[in-house]
Amino acid sequence: MTAMFPNPATHGGFYVAIAVGVVALLIARRIPILRTIVALAGWMLIAALLVVALGRQPMIDPYVDRIMAFLKIDGQTVVGKEVRVRMAPDGHFWIRVRMGGVERRMLVDSGATFTALSAATAAAAGITPEGGVPVLINTANGTIRAESGRVPELRFGTIVARDLSVVISPAFGDVSVLGMNFLSRLQSWRVEGQTLILVPHHPQAPPTAA
Structure with a gap:
């Protein structure tokens, strides 16, 4: 049977990234300024992805x-x-x-x-x-x-x-x-x-x- 999740032995960084992200979100919920920073970072990421998408494939879809x-x-x-x-x-x-x-x-x-x-x-x-x-x-x-x-x-x-x-x-x-x-x-x-x-x-x- 094929594993549904990455093997921890070969994808340790994957699980570390998830753990760090979860901890950051939990801390941000308790500290208003961190919550604001996380929200701004999220919107900046969305804006960057939108610029790339619109700039590279305006004709495709x-x-x-x-x-x-x-x-x-x-x-x-x-x-x-x-x-x-x-x-x-x-x-x-x-x-x-x-x-x-x-x-x-x-x-x-x-x-x-x-x-x-x-x-x-x-x-x-x-x-x-x-x-x-x-x-x-x-x-x-x-x-x-x-x-x-x-x-x-x-x-x-x-x-x-x-x-x-x-x-x-x-x-x-x-x-x-x-x-x-x-x-x-x-x-x-x-x-x-x-x-x-x-x-x-x-x-x-x-x-x-x-």
Whole structure:
């Protein structure tokens, strides 16, 4: 029968850590200042884990996107006709866009010629490859093969892009990118400090919150 707990002979440190933690909690309950210190340490740990999670995988889980939008910590706001995006903890700009009835986060990359969709995002938005000759794209990890596609409408804030050409490939992993073929459609875009400012030619009314 397999043991349910670590063997004390080989995992003594595990039990020592538990014992120390239990003793610390018991002492903290009796001494107000220690109770406060333990509580603050716990919240600091939770905050650190949240920063790491949001900084490293903002694209992976659509539930994370919804939580970030609900808590208004994704840094995407509308000011007049502009859309302003605050730099994420990972040093990049991520935009929450809506296309094909689904909402996804996309990385803004002025070094990318084309807007690129991961295979999962394209499938969720109902965007299928158009066929024809595959596109070969040079990346930092080498040349990858992608299929051409087209997004009928991509929308966020006051900005709407229609009939937008994209490339689709499983090689993109979980990341989708807004490239120069999207940015060139704007009236202007610029970075001020840690904020990306996007200005459309024809601003649209932002969607109302559900």
